[in-house]
Each structure stands twice: as C-alpha cells, then as structure tokens.
Amino acid sequence: MTQTPNSRVRTRFAPSPTGFLHLGGARTALFSWAFARHHGGVFVLRIEDTDVERSTPEAVQAILDSMDWLGMQPDEGPFYQMQRMDRYREVVAQMLAAGTAYHCYCTPEEVEAMRERARAQGLKPRYDGTWRPEQGKTLPPVPAGRQPVVRFKNPLTGVTSWNDMVKGPISFDNGELDDLIIARPDGTPTYNFCVVVDDWDMGITHVLRGDDHVNNTPRQINILRALGATLPEYGHVPMILGPDGEKLSKRHGAVNVMEYDKEGYLPEAMVNYLARLGWSHGDDELFTRAQLVEWFDTRHLSKSASQWDPKKLNWVNAHYLRQMSDADLAAHVAPRLARRGGDPAAADLAAVVGLLKDRAETLEQLAEGAMLFCGPFGGVPAELAAQHLTDAAREALRDFARESATSDWSRESLSATIKKVLAARGIKMPQLAIPLRVAVTGQTQTPAIDAVLALLGKEKVLQRLEAALA
Numbered sequence: 402m403t404q405t406p407n408s409r410v411r412t413r414f415a416p417s418p419t420g421f422l423h424l425g426g427a428r429t430a431l432f433s434w435a436f437a438r439h440h441g442g443v444f445v446l447r448i449e450d451t452d453v454e455r456s457t458p459e460a461v462q463a464i465l466d467s468m469d470w471l472g473m474q475p476d477e478g479p480f481y482q483m484q485r486m487d488r489y490r491e492v493v494a495q496m497l498a499a500g501t502a503y504h505c506y507c508t509p510e511e512v513e514a515m516r517e518r519a520r521a522q523g524l525k526p527r528y529d530g531t532w533r534p535e536q537g538k539t540l541p542p543v544p545a546g547r548q549p550v551v552r553f554k555n556p557l558t559g560v561t562s563w564n565d566m567v568k569g570p571i572s573f574d575n576g577e578l579d580d581l582i583i584a585r586p587d588g589t590p591t592y593n594f595c596v597v598v599d600d601w602d603m604g605i606t607h608v609l610r611g612d613d614h615v616n617n618t619p620r621q622i623n624i625l626r627a628l629g630a631t632l633p634e635y636g637h638v639p640m641i642l643g644p645d646g647e648k649l650s651k652r653h654g655a656v657n658v659m660e661y662d663k664e665g666y667l668p669e670a671m672v673n674y675l676a677r678l679g680w681s682h683g684d685d686e687l688f689t690r691a692q693l694v695e696w697f698d699t700r701h702l703s704k705s706a707s708q709w710d711p712k713k714l715n716w717v718n719a720h721y722l723r724q725m726s727d728a729d730l731a732a733h734v735a736p737r738l739a740r741r742g743g744d745p746a747a748a749d750l751a752a753v754v755g756l757l758k759d760r761a762e763t764l765e766q767l768a769e770g771a772m773l774f775c776g777p778f779g780g781v782p783a784e785l786a787a788q789h790l791t792d793a794a795r796e797a798l799r800d801f802a803r804e805s806a807t808s809d810w811s812r813e814s815l816s817a818t819i820k821k822v823l824a825a826r827g828i829k830m831p832q833l834a835i836p837l838r839v840a841v842t843g844q845t846q847t848p849a850i851d852a853v854l855a856l857l858g859k860e861k862v863l864q865r866l867e868a869a870l871a
C-alpha cells in the first residue's frame with residue numbers, strides 16, 4: 402500500500418459483506434474492474450466489514466465466489482477493514498493533533514435536542530458546534546466520566562464540488578454538511594472515515610460506485626483534503642430498475658449473482674449483459690470480455706437508471722451457448738444432468754447438446770432437454786398410449802421397427818426408413834412420428850424424430866418399441 406499520489410490507475414470494489422453479491426454490486430464491480438484493466442491499472446478488493454452485527458464470513462465467501470465466477474479477480478486484496486482498526490485510530494489521533502478533528506462530549510440526546518431546536522426554527526437539523534474549537538472560543542467544561550466522540554471539523558463555508566465521471570459537475574454547500582462523527586465513544590471509526598482512510602492508503606485514483614453514495618462524497622472529499630490527500634475522481638452509477646420501473650428487487654426474480662450460475666447462465670453472458678446495462682459502445686450488444694476491456698470508458702456510462710430485462714439476458718446467454726463447442730457445452734451440462742438424476746454417459750452428450758442448443762437459453766434447459774436421452778425412461782403414460790398407439794399406428798410402428806432393424810442407425814438412414822414407411826402406408830409424417838415419439842420417449846413433443854432416434858441408439862429404441870407394441 403502506498404500513500405503517495407499514483408499515476409497508475411487504481412480502482413476498488415468495496416462491498417459490505419452483509420449478504421450475497423447482488424446484480425447492482427456485481428455491475429459496479431465490473432465497471433471498476435474494466436476501467437482498471439482498460440488502463441493497465443490495479444483493481445483492489447476491499448471488504449467493508451465494520452458493521453459487525455450484519456457482516457458474516459458466509460457473505461464474504463459469497464462475494465469472493467461471485468467475483469471469481471464472473472472472472473473479476475482483484476490484483477490486490479481482499480483487504481478487510483476490521484483488520485485495519487489500528488490504522489484508523491492512528492489517523493484519528495493525527496487529525497486531533499492537527500486540529501482538523503475534535504472531541505465532542507454531547508450525548509446523543511443532546512444532539513437530538515439541538516436538531517429539534519433547529520427544526521422548530523425552520524432550519525436544517527444539525528449539530529450546533531458546541532464543542533467545535535474556534536479561535537477565542539471557550540469550550541464548556543468536560544463532563545466527568547463521559548467518553549467523547551470525535552468529530553471532523555468540516556469547513557463552515559464555501560462549496561465542495563467535483564466533476565462526476567458519470568453525472569457531471571456536482572456541488573454541495575459546506576454549510577449543509579454536519580461536523581461528521583469519525584470515531585465513536587469507544588474509539589471505533591465510522592463508515593465514511595474508514596472509506597476515506599482506505600481510499601487514501603490504497604492510492605485509489607478512481608472511485609466508481611452506486612449513486613446511493615453521492616451524499617457521502619462531499620464529506621469524504623473534505624476529510625481527504627484535511628488529510629492533505631490527493632483526491633480520487635468519483636463516478637456514481639445510477640441504479641438498476643426492474644422491468645416495471647421499480648428498484649430491482651427479489652420481486653423481479655433472482656438478484657443474487659450466484660443464482661444465475663444455478664439457473665444455467667454462463668459467466669461470459671452475465672459479464673456482457675451486466676456491462677451493457679448502463680454502459681454502451683455504439684450499437685454493440687454482444688462483446689467479449691477482451692472487447693469490454695478494450696472499449697470501456699466512463700464517458701459512455703449512462704446518466705439514467707437502467708432497466709433489468711430478463712428476456713435480453715436470455716438472448717445474450719443463448720448466444721454464448723451457441724458459441725461454445727458441443728464438447729465444452731456437454732462438460733457444463735453433465736453435472737447439471739447428474740443433479741437431475743440423469744446419466745451423462747448414457748448417450749453421446751456432446752451430440753445431444755448439439756441437437757438441443759439452438760432452442761435452449763440456459764444450461765438448465767439443456768440439462769432438462771438432455772434428460773430425454775440420459776434420464777430414466779418411465780414407459781409410456783397410459784393416456785398417451787390410448788390416444789396415440791392406435792391399431793393403425795401400431796401397424797406403422799411395426800413396419801418401422803422391422804425396416805430399421807437392419808439399418809446403420811444414422812440419422813440419414815432413419816429418416817429414409819421413416820419416409821419409406823410413410824410411402825408404403827400412404828400416411829403423413831405426424832401419423833408415424835407422433836406414435837414413434839410416444840412409444841420411444843413417452844412424450845409427444847421432442848426435437849426432430851430422426852435425430853432423437855439416432856441419439857437414443859438402436860438398442861433402446863427397438864426395446865422400447867417392442868415394449869410399447871406388446
């Protein structure tokens with residue numbers, strides 16, 4: 402870690418480990434990651450775990466797993482704020498010594514009463530500066546036995562402004578900002594203060610984060626200035642809305658990144674979709690991770706909130722599924738198939754996914770479809786048998802079984818055999834194809850019947866036909 406201004410770009414992702422990594426956090430992380438990569442810089446991961454009540458090791462692990470899954474490995478960290486307490490105390494002491502912070506002995510009740518008074522006068526509720534040292538001012542006597550908080554001596558006048566990388570110029574009147582508490586009576590540092598010390602110590606040059614932090618930024622800037630630190634650039638990314646325009650939440654479907662792994666989305670598709678959600682490169686909808694890194698800039702981050710679109714995510718995922726080789730796809734599908742009770746070795750899984758992938762949007766759909774070939778066969782349901790295995794259909798099936806028994810069982814010869822039976826009997830495709838599907842798969846709808854028969858294999862098909870005809 403360094404405290405000197407750094408010419409090399411350094412970004413950070415600073416999640417609070419109070420739950421799984423949600424889509425909004427993942428997208429912010431992705432922007433910080435891509436920005437660092439684009440500039441050949443450093444991407445730092447910092448775990449903001451000072452809220453000990455709500456932070457859990459499981460949540461830390463979930464965040465690490467999600468970042469790993471999305472391929473956003475940090476160059477430095479994870480750093481844990483709880484392991485940096487001594488450093489924060491040290492900086493608090495420095496600020497007290499420098500006079501940029503001061504002890505305040507007011508009780509929370511007294512501060513509340515000040516706020517009440519301000520409200521009653523139609524003013525902004527705030528700490529009234531009772532303990533703020535000023536030249537020529539006499540401070541009240543220190544109440545015996547009371548532990549003070551430490552407050553930052555915020556400038557009373559002027560404005561704090563920055564040119565936000567996303568939103569453009571933003572400014573706050575310093576008069577609107579309270580003298581922020583930076584350490585509690587027990588000496589523990591507060592949220593904004595830890596962020597400031599960390600961004601400083603970690604030499605962060607560019608902070609990209611959610612726009613729920615805009616109000617923290619002027620406070621952080623003022624503390625950084627008081628410390629004599631070089632300011633990072635800030636960019637505040639608008640939030641993600643659900644398809645109905647409300648803040649994205651569980652009501653709209655999964656918001657936990659790892660849930661998307663479970664549901665059969667590819668990390669490449671998630672990265673592509675998340676990046677495009679709030680950032681653009683011309684009209685490009687599909688781009689690789691390398692292109693994202695090459696093209697990423699903050700100028701094309703959207704100023705307005707973006708909307709989660711599950712249909713588009715599915716479309717992007719379907720694209721990446723089709724891009725993958727059948728063998729790789731089979732390797733992704735095999736464990737999912739096994740979890741459903743299927744046997745990945747029961748058929749040529751690469752050929753199976755090759756057949757199914759044009760119509761699938763997720764790995765789970767592929768696994769589901771592959772059960773037709775690799776799952777247990779439960780026989781033909783009675784009502785389907787009654788409806789579709791009529792006497793005429795049975796005749797046609799017998800013909801097919803006899804004719805195909807001597808074929809080489811390629812898809813082409815199976816197709817030729819089917820056509821031969823249709824011609825000989827003067828019937829149409831559905832009159833044979835549907836009974837065949839029912840007899841051999843127990844379903845009326847499958848992919849192309851010749852392909853299904855070829856992949857199931859001669860032995861299984863003839864056995865099942867025999868059973869259905871018995």
Ligand code: GLU
Binds near residue numbers: 596610614
């Ligand atoms: N820990 C904060 C959060 O999870 C982020 C702080 C920051 O990026 O400055 O919302």
